[in-house]
Amino acid sequence: MIFIRRAEPNDAAQIQRVYASSNTYAGTLQLPHPSVEMWQDRLKQTSPNDTLLVAVYDGVLVGTAGLHIEEGARRRHVAALGMGIADSFTGRGIGTALLAELLSLADNWLNLLRVELTVYTDNAHALHLYNKFGFEIEGTLRSYALRNGAYVDAHAMARLHPKQPRIPVTGR
Template sequence: MIHIRRAELSDAAQIQRVYASSGTYAGTLQLPHPSLDMWQEKLRHFPVDDVLLVAIYDGVIVGTAGLHTEKKQRRAHAATLGIGVADSFAGRGVGTALLTELLEFADNWLPVLRIELHVFCDNAAAVHLYQKFGFEIEGTHRAHALRHGNYADVYSMARLHPRQPLLPLQQR
C-alpha cells in the first residue's frame, strides 16, 4: 500500500535517489546525478506556501509531487504542479496516489483555482494520468527543454477547480 505525507528534511537522501532514476530526471527538468546536499538545501528552504508530498511504499520513498503557488498577486489563484516517480515504480499507481492527494489538498485547503504543468509530449503515460484528473492540453511549447542531447517539445496543461469556489458574497 502507498502512503502519502508531506516531505521532511530527513527525506532528502531518499528523494535524491528518486531523482537519480534516469526516467525520472528525463521526464522532469531535473539534471542527472542530483547531490544529497542539493536536496537537503532544497528542502531546508522550501517555500512555506508550497506543498511537497512523498509517496512511501514499504518504508521507502518512491515518488514526490509538488504544488508551487504563484507569488505575484494577479496570479495568486494559480499553482504549478510537478511529479517524479522512481523508475522501478512507474506504472504502479504512485502517480495516481500522489495526484489524488495533492488535488484533494489544493481543492479543499488552498485558494487555488488553476493548476498548471508542463509534460513532455512523448510521455504518453503522464499525459494520460493528467487527463484522467481533468487536465487539458492548452498548447505545445516547441523545443522547450534539452533532453538526451535533443530539444524536446512539451504540452502546457491545466486544470480548473472542479467546483469553482464561490466568493463569500456569492454564497448568500
C-alpha cells in the first residue's frame, strides 16, 4: 500500500537513497552521489511556498514530489513541479499517487491555475504519467541539460486547472 505524506526533516537519509538511484538522478536535474547532509539542509530550509510530499511503500520511502509556488506577484497562480521515484519502484503506481495528491492540493487548496514542469524528451514513463494527468507539451528545450556527458532535450509541459475556462488570445 502507498501512503503519501509531507516530507519531514528525519526523511533526509531515505530521500537521499531515492536520488542516489541512477535513473532517478539521470531523469532529474540532481547530480550523482547526493549527500544526506544536502537533503537535511533542503528539508530544514523549505520555503512556505514549497510543498514536498513523500511516498511510503510498505514502510519504505520510495519517492518524492514537490510543488514550488512562484513568488512574483504576477506569477503567484503558477507552481513548478518536480518528482523522483526510486529505480526499483517505478511502474508500481508511486508517481500516480504522488501526482494525484499534489494536483488535488494545487486545484483545491492552493488556488493554482497552472502547474509547470520540464521532462527529458526520452523519459517515456514520465511523459505517459504527465499526459495521463492532462499536462501538455508547450515547447521543446534543446540541449537543456548535461546528462552522462551529453546534452539532452527536454519538453516544457504545463497543466491548467481543469475547471478554468481557456480564454483565447487575440491579436491587436
